[in-house]
Amino acid sequence: MFDLNKLLRNNIRQLVPYSSARDEFKGEARIFLDANENSFGSPLPTDYNRYPDPMQWKLKYKLADIKGVPPQHIFIGNGSDEVIDVLYRALCNPGVDNVILCPPTYGMYEVSAHINDVVIRQVSLTEDFQLDMPALQQAIDEHTKLIFVCSPNNPTANSINREDIEVLLNSFEGILVVDEAYINFARQKTFIQELTEYPNLVVMQTLSKAWGLAALRVGMAFASEEIIQVMNKIKPPYNISQAAQELALQALENIAQVNEWIRETVIERDKLAASLEKLPLVVKVYPSDANFILAKTIDAKAIYQYLVTLGIVVRDRSRVELCAGCLRITVGTPEENEKLIAALADYKIEVGSIK
Structure with missing residues (x-):
């Protein structure tokens, strides 16, 4: 008791x-x-x-x-x-x-x-x-x-x-x-x-x-x-x-405003997850109930550094238990998410697949 x-x-x-x-x-x-x-x-x-x-x-x-x-x-x-x-x-x-x-x-x-x-x-x-x-x-x-x-x-x-x-x-x-x-x-x-x-x-x-x-x-x-x-x-x-x-x-x-942001975040989360899944450098996108996404990639450290050079900061979680190769990506505004996906698409062209 x-x-x-x-x-x-x-x-x-x-x-x-x-x-x-x-x-x-x-x-x-x-x-x-x-x-x-x-x-x-x-x-x-x-x-x-x-x-x-x-x-x-x-x-x-x-x-x-x-x-x-x-x-x-x-x-x-x-x-x-x-x-x-x-x-x-x-x-x-x-x-x-x-x-x-x-x-x-x-x-x-x-x-x-x-x-x-x-x-x-x-x-x-x-x-x-x-x-x-x-x-x-x-x-x-x-x-x-x-x-x-x-x-x-x-x-x-x-x-x-x-x-x-x-x-x-x-x-x-x-x-x-x-x-x-x-x-x-x-x-x-x-x-x-x-x-x-x-x-x-x-x-x-x-x-x-x-x-x-x-x-x-x-x-x-x-x-x-x-x-x-x-x-x-x-x-x-x-x-x-x-x-x-x-x-x-x-x-x-301002509960109404916050509820609207939550609704928009969930919509953007689903769109971002779908876009990430289409990228060759993404191995897996895990289901999310939060305002961020965990994505397994071909080389989390290299991709993280590449994004930093473009002024985009995500979180490298590849050294965390059970998260090898993973980046944690916060759901941004539609414009921010589009820039992230465009940058990741260009990574494939500029750098190629990194072992």
């Missing part, structure tokens, strides 16, 4: 969080003399001399309306990377506890584990980029605190079988993190609606992809109120700036 209290590190269980001036005062006031801010303002057109809401309540209430969950079930991080780091610090005793990762997948799970001195157990995906369930079950032991599953997965672009994720949720006594950074482009529905059924579930999403706010660094975690309270204890008091909160709120008013 899931018991969060048993999973937490002792120091986190006993932690008394920092209480900021904006935590202690609730309500409205005209004169703020509590936080040692600059009372005269700031040199910017908008005054940013006051500390922001440390719990980002306005932003959480707006997200709650969109996502259909209470705001108390939302954690907002400085990008999803902060969410990952906070989970490690909450649960994993350095050098003792372990995390299970399923490569090829998002690289920050591993980097953050190393930073926090957490033992990594890698259970590779199958050849069709799905979870190896027997190997996963075998890898779990009493020190396994976290399992990260990215769906749709980066860099493979496919969704992970929902039934396999549900099996893990029902059998694993630690916390399963489902990273849905690319869920807006997928056919599969979000796991957010399953939070009431699974107390050990954390769902990560972001405003960096479909919402186009990568520069603001706004990541989200959806979980039980119990888990969110622990995460709030650990995060820095003012982890999301006032400017980021304001701009994110403005963006969240």
Whole structure:
């Protein structure tokens, strides 16, 4: 049976969080003399001399309306990377506890584990980029605190079988993190609606992809109120700036525009995949549920370098497990995609097939 209290590190269980001036005062006031801010303002057109809401309540209430969950079930991080780091610090005793990762997948799970001195157990995906369930079950032991599953997965672009994720949720006594950074482009529905059924579930999403706010660094975690309270204890008091909160709120008013971009991206993704499949230098185009495509080529490194000379940057993933010869290509605008395909077509003529 899931018991969060048993999973937490002792120091986190006993932690008394920092209480900021904006935590202690609730309500409205005209004169703020509590936080040692600059009372005269700031040199910017908008005054940013006051500390922001440390719990980002306005932003959480707006997200709650969109996502259909209470705001108390939302954690907002400085990008999803902060969410990952906070989970490690909450649960994993350095050098003792372990995390299970399923490569090829998002690289920050591993980097953050190393930073926090957490033992990594890698259970590779199958050849069709799905979870190896027997190997996963075998890898779990009493020190396994976290399992990260990215769906749709980066860099493979496919969704992970929902039934396999549900099996893990029902059998694993630690916390399963489902990273849905690319869920807006997928056919599969979000796991957010399953939070009431699974107390050990954390769902990560972001405003960096479909919402186009990568520069603001706004990541989200959806979980039980119990888990969110622990995460709030650990995060820095003012982890999301006032400017980021304001701009994110403005963006969240434009759902229609974002939905239109998602629709256009999916259309362009399918067109781009079809065009890539026709090129002699492309060996295989993998199915995509994201805003990018993984394509196996005859020589990923050489093609990558060739594109760079033309001012076109893709991602060489050829050294990643199960991705030999692969390039990861973000879906661009119609004009950008056409220029990419034209450049790749010319590569065949100019360079020829490279062994």
